[in-house]
């Protein structure tokens with residue numbers, strides 16, 4: 119059994135007039151199917167309004183399916199089953215886009231403690247969870263600081279610590295890097311990768327930045343409420359025409375690689391990073407020196 | 411920077427008063443306020459002032475810092491004092507001009523009122539100066555916990571207060587941003603009559619409210635995703651727990667209160683309550 123299984127998921131948003139009658143409806147999710155194994159790193163891409171956030175909210179039981187079903191850790195999500203819902207919220211942490219709007223506490227440690235306090239842990243257990251979570255995200259030293267005095271990247275790491283303190287099996291990041299500067303973004307992405315590798319936490323990273331997706335195990339591309347492409351970064355980004363049609367950019371390095379390829383050079387398809395490109399270029403140059 | 415402003419007027423230092431349980435400070439402040447309204451004799455004020463002086467000394471909050479809080483009310487103070495002096499219907503007239511009559515009783519009342527007001531402000535600000543806003547909400551939540559039985563959502567209100575405390579600096583900053591943005595579009599907040607000026611603020615209020623509602627809905631979602639449920643008991647990282655010093659604190663404040671009440675019923679009962687006549 120996969121860790122997360124989504125089958126034919128449909129979610130509608132209704133538009134109502136002043137009398138409360140439904141005048142329009144729109145399928146924000148229109149038959150989504152996928153499975154995620156525990157410990158994987160998944161990146162979800164897709165243009166604005168393609169349904170990424172709506173999907174993410176289903177995984178955390180903030181929204182419920184109108185059709186289809188979701189299975190998390192072997193249990194089907196049901197709106198009436200409170201215990202199952204709280205379990206899912208504990209097991210699947212969410213980090214949202216705006217760093218300011220998800221920090222509840224007036225100090226870093228107090229915010230990190232919010233989840234464990236809701237789970238009614240003892241004071242000692244809360245302390246333990248908070249300390250560990252802050253250490254894992256590198257925010258331990260800032261424990262007593264007001265969140266208002268942190269940088270965006272630091273705030274997002276506090277948000278991650280807040281979910282970590284509940285010992286989640288999976289963390290969903292819904293465009294969590296969108297409002298950060300490049301340094302903050304790097305910081306956050308490397309933290310997430312570390313948690314994935316060292317703690318085995320499943321990561322679902324929703325992003326508009328292609329270079330954040332290239333290191334994922336698998337990429338889902340969404341469009342119009344459906345998952346239209348699925349595969350390893352290599353598989354997905356080798357279909358560059360489709361990617362562009364879905365309103366997405368190719369990773370910058372791949373664009374360079376593709377140009378070189380079009381000029382007749384022999385280039386592998388998975389040149390995602392500048393380092394890789396440098397390697398490839400060096401090889402080409404060697405070949406050139408050897409007189410080809 | 412704006413974001414670093416401390417809210418309320420919490421003065422950060424370490425002292426016996428700072429480390430006292432907020433519930434003790436709340437109860438103490440309340441008893442102190444009541445005691446001020448009980449007394450109207452010089453001796454009573456003297457005891458009250460000495461007690462306050464000692465507490466201020468222990469709290470390590472510089473007196474200058476405390477007096478700052480008084481500046482805001484100095485105007486009210488002068489007006490009330492003046493009214494009392496000029497219009498109090500006393501019998502022992504000192505000075506008279508037209509319908510204005512200055513009497514000994516009037517002076518007495520004015521002095522008593524001013525002293526009471528000053529001591530009231532100083533006494534209550536000792537609490538806000540030595541208790542972080544967080545501890546204060548915690549203390550209120552615990553002290554008012556009995557209201558929970560009457561279906562008053564004390565816990566939720568306390569949480570609302572602490573969230574409000576977190577968001578005030580953010581919203582202040584946002585107001586400034588919007589104001590600058592509107593100013594750069596030619597909005598004018600400084601000229602015109604009162605009604606015009608109020609009207610000018612509409613382009614600020616509207617976006618501010620929209621953004622605040624957005625934040626509120628985001629925050630509600632973030633709280634739910636972290637397993638928050640209303641109407642449920644939550645545990646605490648720092649639960650309020652009485653230490654030995656807290657009990658001592660209670661004892662001190664109760665002794666003070668008994669002395670004040672005692673003075674009221676004995677000395678003043680003997681007719682030595684007058685301010686100048688004592």
Ligand SMILES: Nc1ncnc2c1ncn2[C@@H]1O[C@H](COP(=O)(O)OP(=O)(O)OP(=O)(O)O)[C@@H](O)[C@H]1O
Nearest residue numbers: 131132145146164165166167168169170171172173
């Ligand atoms: N609360 C809502 N009420 C009505 N329609 C909504 C609501 N939330 C989302 N939608 C609609 O559902 C669709 C999917 O929205 P969603 O927020 O999931 O997209 P997204 O992929 O996260 O986009 P973005 O990249 O902008 O965050 C959009 O067309 C949006 O307009």
Ligand SMILES: [Mg+2]
Nearest residue numbers: 170171172293
């Ligand atoms: Mg979104």
